[in-house]
Amino acid sequence: MLKKLIPHPLLSLTLTVVWLMLVNKFSLGNLLLGGVLGLLIPVLTAPYWPGRPNVRGPFKMVEYVLIVIWDIIVANVEVALLILFKPNRDLKSAWVTVPLDLRSPEAITVLAGTITMTPGTVSAMLSSCGTSILVHCLHTDDPEAVRDEIKNRYERRLKEIFQ
Amino acid sequence: MIVDVIISICLVVGGIFGIVGSYGLIKLQDTMQRLHAPTKATTLGVGGVLVASMLYFLFKEDTYTFHELLISAFLFLTAPITAHFMAKTHIRMRELRGTLPETQRKHGWSLYDTPPEMLTDPPADEVKSLESR
Numbered sequence: 001m002l003k004k005l006i007p008h009p010l011l012s013l014t015l016t017v018v019w020l021m022l023v024n025k026f027s028l029g030n031l032l033l034g035g036v037l038g039l040l041i042p043v044l045t046a047p048y049w050p051g052r053p054n055v056r057g058p059f060k061m062v063e064y065v066l067i068v069i070w071d072i073i074v075a076n077v078e079v080a081l082l083i084l085f086k087p088n089r090d091l092k093s094a095w096v097t098v099p100l101d102l103r104s105p106e107a108i109t110v111l112a113g114t115i116t117m118t119p120g121t122v123s124a125m126l127s128s129c130g131t132s133i134l135v136h137c138l139h140t141d142d143p144e145a146v147r148d149e150i151k152n153r154y155e156r157r158l159k160e161i162f163q
Numbered sequence: 164m165i166v167d168v169i170i171s172i173c174l175v176v177g178g179i180f181g182i183v184g185s186y187g188l189i190k191l192q193d194t195m196q197r198l199h200a201p202t203k204a205t206t207l208g209v210g211g212v213l214v215a216s217m218l219y220f221l222f223k224e225d226t227y228t229f230h231e232l233l234i235s236a237f238l239f240l241t242a243p244i245t246a247h248f249m250a251k252t253h254i255r256m257r258e259l260r261g262t263l264p265e266t267q268r269k270h271g272w273s274l275y276d277t278p279p280e281m282l283t284d285p286p287a288d289e290v291k292s293l294e295s296r
Contacts, residue, residue, distance in 0.1 A: 018236075021229035076180060076207040079199060083187040093196055097264045116243035119202050122195070123243070124250035127266040128276040134263065136250065138199040 005039070007046040010055065012038040053106040057161055064157050071118050071153075079119040082139050095124075096135045096143045098150050105130070107162035114154050121146065166222045170215045177211025184208055194253045198246055205242045210235065 006012055019034030020026060042049075055061075082091070102108050108130065112123040115135055125134040140146050187200030213231040220228045251274065254263070260275055270276050 018233065021233050024228055024230060072206045072210075079187075080180065080183045083183055083190060083200065088190070088192050091191075091196065093193075095262075095264050097267055099267045112247065113239065113243040116202060116246045117206060117239060119199060119206065122198050122202065122246055122250055124195075124247070125254060125272050125274060127268050127270050128273040128278040129268060129270040130273075130278070132266040132268045134266075134272060136195045136198070138196060 006042070008042040008049060008052060011042045011049075014038075015041055053104055053162060055161060060157065060161050064154075064161065067153070067157070068114055068118070075119045079138060082120075086139070091139050092141065094137045094140055094143045094146075096121075096137050096140075096146050098133045098135055098147050098155075100131050100133060100155065101151075102155060102159055102162065103131075104162045107158045108133070110162075111150075111154055111158055115150060121150075166218060170218050173211045173215035173218065175211075177208050177215065180204065180206075180211065181208035194257065195250065198249055198253075202242065202246065205238050209238060 016031070016034040016038035019037055020030055023030050023034075100108060100111070102111060108126070112126075112133060115121050115123040115133070120138050122136045123133055124136050126132065127134075135146070135150070137143065137146050181204050184200045184202075184204030188197055191197045191200060213235055217228065217231045220226050254274060260271075263272060266272060270279060
């Protein structure tokens with residue numbers, strides 16, 4: 001019964017918070033309206049959400065977000081230096097295959113997004129079975145190190161969060 | 164006073180990364196390399212401006228605003244998807260099967276191979292919801 005009424009508790013919470021941030025003013029009325037939206041929208045869209053991702057460890061999520069933000073800052077500076085000071089002929093771009101241990105589609109989506117948002121790497125394609133991801137690297141001397149870093153730094157943590 | 168300096172620094176840093184990202188679009192040679200430039204502009208470029216905006220409203224106007232957080236959340240949701248589609252289009256038009264590395268799996272890249280029926284071992288509740296349809 002409760003599962004029918006609130007099929008996606010996390011989605012409900014997110015929608016309510018997003019609504020409060022959109023109106024940019026905290027009041028009881030807005031909280032109620034946001035809460036109603038947060039309850040109604042998941043019920044209406046439930047048929048389109050086949051599975052509910054298993055997410056656990058809120059602290060791990062916070063840790064992951066902080067690590068990604070830090071990496072974005074560091075990588076931004078690195079890529080800016082590459083663009084400004086490295087002649088084009090010295091740029092060694094490479095395709096890197098990253099075989100995945102992750103299986104949940106949500107986790108793979110987050111990983112692909114993370115790879116793209118950290119400058120220097122862009123996720124380009126999945127293998128048709130969804131267990132391997134193709135990454136383009138702007139400049140690297142050692143493609144295998146890039147692969148290992150993605151696997152150790154991001155995938156390991158996502159695996160702890162999503163499984 | 165100090166707040167002014169911090170806000171200015173954020174704006175200048177954001178501007179610098181924005182312009183370096185745009186310059187990268189001109190300077191880099193092929194499509195895949197160019198794709199790396201805008202990811203910079205959308206992260207630190209926009210990020211700097213958003214932090215500056217939050218600080219300004221917090222300390223100068225004495226109101227808090229959350230719109231900046233929402234903007235960055237939406238950017239983080241949408242930017243990888245556009246980049247992904249551009250990369251795929253590029254691969255479709257300009258790359259050949261042989262120029263890409265192997266998948267190191269049984270199946271090839273999704274542009275060339277039809278997917279198998281389902282992902283290997285889907286979560287149990289997903290199977291259930293598929294069966295109940």
